Amino acid sequence: xxxxxxxxxxxxxxxxxxxxxxxxxxxxxxxxxxxxxxxxxxxxxxxxxxxxxxxxxxxxxxxxxxxxxxxxxxxxxxxxxxxxxxxxxxxxxxxxxxxxxxxxxxxxxxxxxxxxxxxxxxxxxxxxxxxxxxxxxxxxxxxxxxxxxxxxxxxxxxxxxxxxxxxxxxxxxxxxxxxxxxxxxxxxxxxxxxxxxxxxxxxxxxxxxxxxxxxxxxxxxxxxxxxxxxxxxxxxxxxxxxxxxxxxxxxxxxxxxxxxxxxxxxxxxxxxxxxxxxxxxxxxxxxxxx
Amino acid sequence: xxxxxxxxxxxxxxxxxxxxxxxxxxxxxxxxxxxxxxxxxxxxxxxxxxxxxxx
Numbered sequence: 279x280x281x282x283x284x285x286x287x288x289x290x291x292x293x294x295x296x297x298x299x300x301x302x303x304x305x306x307x308x309x310x311x312x313x314x315x316x317x318x319x320x321x322x323x324x325x326x327x328x329x330x331x332x333x334x335x336x337x338x339x340x341x342x343x344x345x346x347x348x349x350x351x352x353x354x355x356x357x358x359x360x361x362x363x364x365x366x367x368x369x370x371x372x373x374x375x376x377x378x379x380x381x382x383x384x385x386x387x388x389x390x391x392x393x394x395x396x397x398x399x400x401x402x403x404x405x406x407x408x409x410x411x412x413x414x415x416x417x418x419x420x421x422x423x424x425x426x427x428x429x430x431x432x433x434x435x436x437x438x439x440x441x442x443x444x445x446x447x448x449x450x451x452x453x454x455x456x457x458x459x460x461x462x463x464x465x466x467x468x469x470x471x472x473x474x475x476x477x478x479x480x481x482x483x484x485x486x487x488x489x490x491x492x493x494x495x496x497x498x499x500x501x502x503x504x505x506x507x508x509x510x511x512x513x514x515x516x517x518x519x520x521x522x523x524x525x526x527x528x529x530x531x532x533x534x535x536x537x538x539x540x541x542x543x544x545x546x547x548x549x550x551x552x553x554x555x556x557x558x559x560x561x562x563x564x565x566x567x568x
Numbered sequence: 569x570x571x572x573x574x575x576x577x578x579x580x581x582x583x584x585x586x587x588x589x590x591x592x593x594x595x596x597x598x599x600x601x602x603x604x605x606x607x608x609x610x611x612x613x614x615x616x617x618x619x620x621x622x623x
Contacts, residue, residue, distance in 0.1 A: 295601075295615065296588040304586060318588055345620040420622015491622075522623060539623035 286564055288313035289337040292351060292362075294320050298545040300341050302556035310560055319351050326354060334359035337563060341541055345373055345418065348541055363519045363563060364540045371516040372540035376417045376452050378516060385515035387508060388534045390526070391455040398438050401451040405434050411456040414438075418447055420539075421491035427456065454536070458529040463488045463536070464499050466506075466523045467544055467555055468513040469562045473506040473523075475553035477546060496546040505533065512538055519566075520559055570611050574598045581609050590614050 289307060293300050293316060300316070307314035319342050324333075338360050342348035349369045356362045364372070371377045382389050393408055395401035405412060405428065414437055416424045428434040441448040466476040476499040479488040488494050499505075509523040512535045522542025528534045544555045570579040577595035585591075587604040591611070600611035 293588060296586060296590065301586060301589060305584070316586065316588060343621045344618050345622060347620075418620070420620075423619075423622075542623050 286312065286337050286566065288315070289339060289560075289563055290315045290317050291339045291341055292317050292319050292322075292355075294318065294342045294344055294347055297343070297543075299543055299556070302545075302548070303339060303341070303559060306554070306556040306560040309557075310564065312560065312564065319347055322351065324354050324358070326357070328358060331358035331360075336360045337566060338362045339559075339563065340364060340369070343541070345420070349373060361566065363566070364521065365517055365519070367517040368519070368521070368540045372518060372521065372538045374417050375415055375537065376450065378538055379452075381515045382512055382535055382538075385511055387512045387515065388528075388531050390457050390528070390534050390536055393451075393453050395451040395453070397449070398442055401438055401453070402431070402434060404451075405431070405453065408453065408455075410434070413454045413456050415452050415454065416448055417450050417452050422487045422489035424448075425487060427486060428453075457526045457534065457536075459526045461486075461488075462527075464505070464525040464527070464533075465490075465496075465542075465547065466499070466501070466509045466525065467542060467547055468509050468518065468521050468523055469555075469558050470519065471510055473501045473509050474558045475544075475547050475551040475555055476501050476505060477550050479546075490543070490546050496550045498551050508533055508535065516540075520562065570600075570609065572596060572598060572600075573611075573613075579611070585609060 304314055333355050338355055340348055340352050340362050352362045352366045352369045356366045371381055393404050395404045410430050412428045414426050426437050462478045462480045465479055466473045477496040478499045480495050481488045482493050512523050513521045522539035524537040525533050525535050548555050572579055572593040575596040577593055579593050581591055585602055589602045590599055592599050599614035601614045603610045
């Protein structure tokens with residue numbers, strides 16, 4: 279949604295945890311003379327039927343770390359006329375790896391070869407055809423949680439059997455090829471139509487996952503035209519305004535996108551690249567309605 | 569000055585502290601969330617990481 283207004287003079291940061299990122303955004307806004315309100319989503323209660331909500335036309339930066347809190351509060355606020363970044367469509371799509379995969383594929387963005395199955399039996403049958411090793415991921419989840427490398431059928435049976443005793447979302451099987459790549463992936467921060475910074479994320483020794491939350495290390499990654507084009511296309515396919523795009527350097531296919539994050543973290547990106555990512559985000563938001 | 573409820577150590581909050589910020593006890597490593605009480609800050613235990621937390 280675009281607002282027909284002057285450049286903004288105030289914005290709201292919706293949070294449930296003030297981490298480095300939220301504080302950096304707050305300080306960047308203050309530095310630019312913008313009135314910024316930090317709104318604790320945990321303290322929020324909203325009448326859903328208000329025609330003229332207090333939130334109408336407000337610019338709200340969605341920064342909740344809880345995905346479901348973020349998703350549902352975005353739905354409420356956007357429904358009441360607020361301009362939430364990122365919008366609901368991005369939150370729904372980015373937050374579900376399967377939904378995101380289909381959007382990326384239809385936008386012509388390369389992704390790892392993936393299958394989905396909807397029962398224990400069909401998942402195991404598909405794996406027989408797909409081959410091992412493979413990577414099973416929850417459709418909803420972050421920071422590498424419950425992502426498992428399936429080296430053989432015994433491992434697959436064990437993981438899939440465990441999932442049968444979990445909440446039904448875990449009975450939707452999303453399985454990627456184990457991409458042959460250097461021991462790193464790329465996190466690129468997209469703000470509007472540009473990649474403002476990117477890092478390589480290296481996995482810890484003895485681990486194959488590259489998530490920073492698991493203790494991997496970061497290095498600056500040059501932003502090539504190719505990288506930027508892919509990332510912007512990926513972000514646009516999901517209506518993402520400010521997102522973190524994760525890519526792998528596949529030996530076979532080149533750059534493939536495996537995730538788009540709608541409440542992206544950027545502490546390590548700032549630390550490693552020196553780019554003022556929070557400042558650029560606020561600048562973008564200031565001109566959002568222009 | 570804030571005191572860690574776990575180990576009784578002194579916790580200094582930064583001068584530019586804001587409500588909701590997470591601070592860590594320098595002695596025992598326990599995490600706390602800052603609460604505004606008038607002009608001062610208080611602390612409460614930080615939330616446990618949720619199953620749906622992430623990016």
